[in-house]
Amino acid sequence: MASDQQIDMFGDGLSATVSEDFDAEQIPTSASVPIPSGVYDDLNRLKAHCDRCHRCELGETRTKAVVSRGNPNADILIVGEGPGQNEDETGLPFVGKAGQLLEKILASVKLDSEQEVYICNIVKCRPPNNRTPTTQEMDACRPYLLEQIRMVDPKIILLTGASSVKGLIGDKRGITKIRGTWMEWENRLCMPIFHPAYLLRNQSRQKGSPKWLMWQDIQEVRAKYDELRGAASSN
Numbered sequence: 001m002a003s004d005q006q007i008d009m010f011g012d013g014l015s016a017t018v019s020e021d022f023d024a025e026q027i028p029t030s031a032s033v034p035i036p037s038g039v040y041d042d043l044n045r046l047k048a049h050c051d052r053c054h055r056c057e058l059g060e061t062r063t064k065a066v067v068s069r070g071n072p073n074a075d076i077l078i079v080g081e082g083p084g085q086n087e088d089e090t091g092l093p094f095v096g097k098a099g100q101l102l103e104k105i106l107a108s109v110k111l112d113s114e115q116e117v118y119i120c121n122i123v124k125c126r127p128p129n130n131r132t133p134t135t136q137e138m139d140a141c142r143p144y145l146l147e148q149i150r151m152v153d154p155k156i157i158l159l160t161g162a163s164s165v166k167g168l169i170g171d172k173r174g175i176t177k178i179r180g181t182w183m184e185w186e187n188r189l190c191m192p193i194f195h196p197a198y199l200l201r202n203q204s205r206q207k208g209s210p211k212w213l214m215w216q217d218i219q220e221v222r223a224k225y226d227e228l229r230g231a232a233s234s235n
């Protein structure tokens, strides 16, 4: 790479000069090292960096970094907040009770979580006692997520819960206000939805309840997915 080559350092359209001696192997060592857009050429290398990452304090207490599961060629990418205990132990996102409910939600509209969906998190390492990740932790980890999104290149991004919305697109509004709404971010279609863990705490299925609203939202996602795939196959 030429020493004055311009590349997108922050994944947000800003560009900066990266010197010829930029060493990507330093990325996991400190949040002060940028993660330039396009620095990873495959997801395995990104995972290897996350596995040994100490860009934030969560790297001190994790058992396993939780990078993704599902199909890296999927058209739907789901973003969670961060790993819980089950995820920390297995290294896989959404495998606890909330994950089982997510499976049911996807299956209700015949979406296969291994084939048609790629699942990842804002932060890859478990926050102690399942606390909400801090802004600093999300900022340190977000560039990995931006690279995952760039490489998977999904048609639809589903953001589960307010932290995922805030962590990826910076929208701080409450999830009840914005769930079920299509948003455009970086030329991609995003929809905030309730986090499955929230649905576990709100079991009512009555009209207007969180579970009922999720059922409306996932049907809308399925319809948009079919529409986009139909449009792609007719081109």
Ligand code: SF4
Pocket (backbone or CB within 6 Å): 050, 053, 054, 055, 056, 057, 058, 059, 060, 065, 123, 124, 125, 137, 140, 141
């Ligand atoms: S949460 Fe992200 S930034 Fe922090 S140590 Fe884990 S992989 Fe690195």
